[in-house]
Amino acid sequence: MKEKTQILDQPAISRAIKRISHEIIERNKGTDDLVVVGIKTRGIPLAKRLQESISQIEQVNVPTGELDISLYRDDLSNKDLDDEATVNQRTIDEDITGKTVILVDDVLFTGRTVRAALDAIIDLGRPKQIQLAVLIDRGHRELPIRADYVGKNIPTSLQEVIKVQLSETDGNDQVSIYE
Template sequence: MQAKAIVLDEPMIRRALTRISHEIVERNKGVEECILVGIKTRGLFVAKRLAERIQQIEGTSVAVGELDITLYRDDLTLYSKDKDPLVKGSDIPADITNKKVILVDDVLYTGRTVRAAMDALVDIGRPAQIQLAVLADRGHRELPIRADYVGKNIPTSSDERIVVELAEVDQEDKVSIYEK
């Protein structure tokens, strides 16, 4: 894989997350009934950053949970290759029943990860509503899923890959397109 272009740098990511935070607050008329749930791994860090910005904007904290969808994936056998999957566990700090859950991920691609996450959420409780926030939407949906909040739409070919790097795990913030 070879880097083709950086499509979001650190200031652009910061601005996109600030915009998404404002959109979440506006659409939900505050965040009193909201819980942010990040899909591990990078979705969790995006969710935490959104929570920080919402705190700055509204002066109200919003709960942040983490969701491990490993056992809910429909493509588990493609990745496991006779190995047991590494389950990291979920941690939802509040009851999601009758709450607005904002599911957060770094990249929206086929929609299969989001479908697995929704299945996992419904096993935990019954939210009043599930919304989706993503840092990047690259298209190529295989399921009828769309994001409610998008940092940046990045049209790609099927030969390209979007790589999200976040300081919490990668020591820098950027979103790049790689080609095979």
């Protein structure tokens, strides 16, 4: 694959995180009963960045968690799952019952990852509400799922691939389109 264009650099990603943080605070009238949960892999560092940004704005530590949705995927066969994934690791220390869960992922595409994450969240408890925050929404939904908070909408063709790189997982921050 060849890089077609870079869409977001490190400062643009930081601005998107800050804007989404403000939107979350405004929509929820503060931070009471919020829990930020990142979907493995790149949703986890994005969730931590959102939590840090919200904490800087509101001077409150919002609980965060991590979600591995491997067992909930409908597009992976059992042979695609490794031993670690089949344990279905969830690191959410906060009881989510009655809370507003902000589910965080890097790219919203078909909606299948989010659907799997919703199933995993519901298995943990009954939140008051689940809201979705994504860095990139590229369209092409197969399920009726939409993000509440979007860093950037990027219409793509099905032949294009969005690659999100974050310093925590990849050593640098950027979002690019490949073809």
